[in-house]
Amino acid sequence: FPYEAYDHTCDCPYSHAYLLDEWAYIWGANEIPSVDAIKQAIVEHGPVSVGVMANSPFSGYSGGVFNNCSTADINHAVVLTGWDDSQGAYGVWFLRNSWGPAWGEGGYMRIEYGCSSVGYGSNWVEYRDPLKVSFPDGVPAVLGSGGSPTITVRIEEPNDTYVEGSGTLHYRYDGGDYLTMPLVPTRGELHQATLPPVACGDAPEFYVTAEGISMGEVTCPEGAPDENTCRIAVGSLTPILADDFEADLGWIVEDDEEITDGTWDRGVPVGEGERGTPPTAHGGSGACYLTDNVDGNSDVDNGTTKLLSPIIDVTGWDDVRVEYALWFTNNVGDSPNDDRFEVYVSDDGGTSWVLADVIGRPSPMPPAWYERGFMVDDLVDRTPLFRVRLDAADLGGGSVVEAGVDDFSVLGFTCVESDVPGGAPATLALGRAVPNPFGPSTTIRYQLPEAATVRLAVYNAAGRLVRVLVDSERVAGEHAAPWDGRDDRGAPVAAGAYFYRLTAGGETLTKKMVMLR
Numbered sequence: 351f352p353y354e355a356y357d358h359t360c361d362c363p364y365s366h367a368y369l370l371d372e373w374a375y376i377w378g379a380n381e382i383p384s385v386d387a388i389k390q391a392i393v394e395h396g397p398v399s400v401g402v403m404a405n406s407p408f409s410g411y412s413g414g415v416f417n418n419c420s421t422a423d424i425n426h427a428v429v430l431t432g433w434d435d436s437q438g439a440y441g442v443w444f445l446r447n448s449w450g451p452a453w454g455e456g457g458y459m460r461i462e463y464g465c466s467s468v469g470y471g472s473n474w475v476e477y478r479d480p481l482k483v484s485f486p487d488g489v490p491a492v493l494g495s496g497g498s499p500t501i502t503v504r505i506e507e508p509n510d511t512y513v514e515g516s517g518t519l520h521y522r523y524d525g526g527d528y529l530t531m532p533l534v535p536t537r538g539e540l541h542q543a544t545l546p547p548v549a550c551g552d553a554p555e556f557y558v559t560a561e562g563i564s565m566g567e568v569t570c571p572e573g574a575p576d577e578n579t580c581r582i583a584v585g586s587l588t589p590i591l592a593d594d595f596e597a598d599l600g601w602i603v604e605d606d607e608e609i610t611d612g613t614w615d616r617g618v619p620v621g622e623g624e625r626g627t628p629p630t631a632h633g634g635s636g637a638c639y640l641t642d643n644v645d646g647n648s649d650v651d652n653g654t655t656k657l658l659s660p661i662i663d664v665t666g667w668d669d670v671r672v673e674y675a676l677w678f679t680n681n682v683g684d685s686p687n688d689d690r691f692e693v694y695v696s697d698d699g700g701t702s703w704v705l706a707d708v709i710g711r712p713s714p715m716p717p718a719w720y721e722r723g724f725m726v727d728d729l730v731d732r733t734p735l736f737r738v739r740l741d742a743a744d745l746g747g748g749s750v751v752e753a754g755v756d757d758f759s760v761l762g763f764t765c766v767e768s769d770v771p772g773g774a775p776a777t778l779a780l781g782r783a784v785p786n787p788f789g790p791s792t793t794i795r796y797q798l799p800e801a802a803t804v805r806l807a808v809y810n811a812a813g814r815l816v817r818v819l820v821d822s823e824r825v826a827g828e829h830a831a832p833w834d835g836r837d838d839r840g841a842p843v844a845a846g847a848y849f850y851r852l853t854a855g856g857e858t859l860t861k862k863m864v865m866l867r
Contacts, residue, residue, distance in 0.1 A: 392432060395476060401469075405422065412454065415437055443469075482507075483505055485570065492587055493554070517558065523553060548582070588762045590663075595758070596636055603655065605653065607653070611649070612651055616640075632754075633864060649750045670726040670763060678751075689749060694706060718787075786864060787866045790835030795831075799855075804854045808833060810848055819831040833850075
């Protein structure tokens with residue numbers, strides 16, 4: 351339960367139980383294990399539950415390394431999620447409290463080893479996993495009018511048993527109540543359901559539920575339908591601006607007066623991945639925008655560096671979509687995971703700004719290029735003065751902030767009612783692998799204007815065949831093929847550049863992708 355500072359009723363019974371496979375004290379119920387023993391438990395089992403002496407300074411903690419220790423009795427239970435030997439006098443634990451994000455550093459504390467008997471009664475647990483429900487082929491972001499998307503669902507049973515026939519697709523096109531249809535088993539763990547044809551003006555939205563015998567119902571995406579659902583845009587996208595940053599198309603850098611280092615700079619990355627820098631541009635080669643571009647010391651310091659797009663006329667479209675690849679790391683230094691990368695949009699040339707996207711705190715992300723995007727109509731008006739701003743900031747106490755942006759696109763969205771049965775696309779097309787770069791899995795999308803025998807295969811940089819993903823008849827429409835980074839023998843392939851080739855209806859299309867392991 352979320353913590354509140356008064357007694358609640360338990361509201362039992364519950365519809366299902368949360369089960370553990372195993373638990374144990376690290377040393378004993380009334381002992382404080384060694385630092386190394388607690389570290390090992392976190393490595394093997396994940397965050398551990400511990401006791402601590404919570405005094406008044408503990409309650410009033412707002413940030414920094416806590417060392418105002420108490421010698422009173424144990425009076426509070428918390429969780430240790432990790433550590434950093436380079437902070438404090440001897441090292442610190444990352445402590446997660448139950449008092450909400452307004453306390454401490456977003457609900458967390460950095461507390462020195464041994465302070466206030468932290469670690470008392472340390473114990474670990476192994477959670478029993480419920481059913482795992484996923485979309486192995488992904489979810490189409492855009493679908494042409496008249497199309498009937500087939501949704502493939504994988505239902506896995508790691509520690510629970512699937513209730514046959516309980517898999518359900520919940521969908522709606524124009525808000526209101528959700529309709530349902532059953533998931534039909536196809537082979538193995540895979541199930542499918544086909545949504546009704548879509549039309550211009552529809553706003554398809556859906557999620558999946560499945561029931562386990564022991565632990566009840568699970569949803570995909572998690573939190574559906576109140577917190578999250580899958581959405582599909584109906585129409586097609588046309589590039590208005592596509593910038594891979596190999597040339598200067600008019601971007602402007604503006605920095606805070608306080609900033610001392612790390613301003614945006616366009617070029618080929620030179621940091622080789624050290625201190626959280628991107629080792630390459632998105633896609634594996636070429637130029638991108640980086641916060642500074644100096645080998646060994648390129649992070650943002652003491653302020654915000656802002657990268658402003660040229661002014662873009664986005665009028666004349668049904669909607670506009672912005673897509674980009676972002677890199678952001680903030681996991682080392684004196685205040686790790688304390689800063690964010692923010693994306694803003696403006697419909698008046700930059701006089702006023704609206705927040706469009708955030709990565710970083712309060713949800714740190716591992717170092718990687720992340721493909722992101724949003725629809726403009728959700729945020730601002732479509733005007734001739736549309737603009738995007740990307741902010742990388744170091745506002746904490748000496749953390750290392752590394753950021754990058756690449757493959758920036760502004761796409762006009764239109765929808766024309768289809769006169770092709772089933773909404774089949776007009777031409778053969780091969781999409782880019784998503785994600786790309788990837789490690790080790792990605793999904794390749796393609797579209798067929800008519801039924802055809804399809805061969806989709808992956809080749810290495812030397813042109814040798816690595817894996818055949820599709821070699822069979824396919825109907826007209828949108829398709830997706832996942833690749834798990836293995837060759838035809840099932841062995842993982844090495845990191846590097848690969849090519850995927852689509853052959854159908856006498857035509858052949860080829861594109862490049864990059865694996866990072």
